[in-house]
Amino acid sequence: MIVGIDIGGTKTHVCVEDDAGAALLDLSVKTADWQHGGHLHSEDNVRGLLALLDAVPDADAAPLVVGAHGLDSEGQTLAFSETLSQLHDGPALAVNDVELVGPAAGFDEAIAVIAGTGSKVVGRRIDGMLVSAGGYGYILNDPGSAPALVRDAVRTLFEAVDEDEPRDALADLLFAHFGVDEIVGLSNALTVRPRVTAWGAAAPLVFAAADAGSARAARVVENAADELAHSVELVHRRGAAGADVVCAGGVISHQPRLFEALGERLRARGLAHSIHLLDVPPVRGALALARRLTEAATAVPFAPTNTRRKS
Incomplete structure (x- = not known):
């Protein structure tokens, strides 16, 4: 038996499989149903989280891998891993949820690109060391994420007004979405009460405007793709293993323009990696890593050195 858990900002996906790969549990719940307060590693x-396994006998002793949104530093990962190892009887491993992407696609070694509510690029060197780029939040970073695309689209509309350009499809769609009729109102709509959900909800309009012929919207998407490609280049340059790039996240999974632009920008930067779009739930990566926990530690190329067993 193995257990895989994918903790996202809004949803937690739990899967338990028997030794033959048959599903014993496939459960999705709101993360807020079990996580209270900002400290993921708290004992409560x-x-x-582990109470979600109560429906499956002996799951508390099975190899467990948790990929969690919010484990963005070694300290955060270590704190969560220590609590997890104290409360779970079987071997347990905790990683950032981005690290589930490569194993979910079936790769032992790959660079993972997430572009959804946030964005981040992650890989591991042959020695197991994590290397990453981006993921610093939508207000200042996270290229290609839903809120960052809207942020950059609005900024390019500021330029359009200052350059006295006529309104295009991008302006029309964003003005209508936010219920405003001029640029100052649009700025206020985003900045008086900035919220990731409010910004991100307008992201599909950037792609719609690009498809409708807005050159500014098209450049926003192309620039986001180039920033993501630059992050892949940085991670590769720092030693990330693998010849494949696997992409996941709500934006890049549902917007072919961004995925195709990323592939073009990778090639323009001289990177020969094959690019793939994840077509299974990321929790499959947690299960793949959990299966490796039954093998030697050296057979877990994606895993950091925080694999622990309850003492």
């Missing part, structure tokens, strides 16, 4: 939160 980890107990709440």
